[in-house]
């Protein structure tokens with residue numbers, strides 16, 4: 406499924422309808438790469454796997470599809486031309502690595518869909534597990550703070566020297582490459598402040614970016630985005646951007662999500678997406694998560710119907726969530742909204 410170039414918002418509505426009213430976003434990619442043995446203690450973080458272990462990325466994407474995800478987010482969150490160049494990789498090879506992140510996700514989707522259609526011939530049409538399963542590939546763009554690799558995507562504090570133009574210059578070429586790489590949409594994720602949202606909005610307009618985008622902010626107080634900038638103002642920037650087809654929150658503790666959905670709704674009619682983290686805290690110096698501050702999968706999933714009823718129409722997980730979290734989200738959504746089939750004796 407692709408969005409093409411016309412009426413992106415209509416096609417998003419159609420995707421959501423095909424997904425049963427509420428689509429499932431995948432879970433933590435880096436988390437699962439680590440669970441599969443990757444060492445991400447590196448300034449490139451998960452993007453290191455684009456160089457060393459693309460097979461792991463493909464496996465994790467497939468695990469999320471099998472768990473019920475309708476949206477795969479690519480491994481380009483911390484993949485930047487500048488970051489690759491600082492490792493001695495040429496500009497051309499860096500751009501190839503960005504494209505590769507999209508290719509891997511598209512390939513995983515193709516493999517999954519082939520298997521899925523093979524299996525469908527062996528089961529009754531009315532079995533809920535074999536319903537139509539639309540899948541979008543969302544090319545991730547992490548913030549300038551992610552590139553800094555100092556955890557500043559959780560502070561949004563870039564200092565006075567970083568201006569709107571700095572951020573536009575930083576993201577411009579990467580956005581162009583990812584937008585032309587065959588993904589269905591761009592996922593601007595973990596956006597920590599208003600200036601970066603403004604930079605993305607201007608770049609999308611300036612480039613006349615071919616594919617639509619979503620804007621997803623993070624919060625650590627349940628009111629504002631992590632920098633302290635107003636979420637309402639940030640979401641309004643996303644709302645004014647015609648190519649933006651969904652607005653929401655990611656990598657934020659589950660307990661804050663309900664209130665944040667209500668805030669976003671005040672300024673947009675666009676679909677709302679939420680993919681919280683487990684509630685744990687990231688120690689950027691040690692490059693590790695502080696254990697025992699998060700919620701269990703059961704607790705996470707107990708929020709799902711609340712988020713859905715509050716108006717979220719894309720729900721998934723971010724850091725420290727796993728295929729088990731996504732499977733439970735998918736079940737919770739489908740149990741609640743599927744009309745049971747009556748069996749004919």
Ligand SMILES: C[S+](C)CC[C@H](N)C(=O)O
Pocket residue numbers: 447448450483550551552553554555556557558595656687689692724
């Ligand atoms: C979303 S955080 C866990 C990403 C990693 C961070 N930018 C770092 O490199 O430490």
Ligand SMILES: N[C@@H](CCS)C(=O)O
Pocket residue numbers: 432433434435436451478482545594595656723724
């Ligand atoms: N897409 C990234 C988000 C980090 S906040 C990941 O799942 O690793």
Ligand SMILES: [Zn+2]
Pocket residue numbers: 595655656682723724
């Ligand atoms: Zn995250």
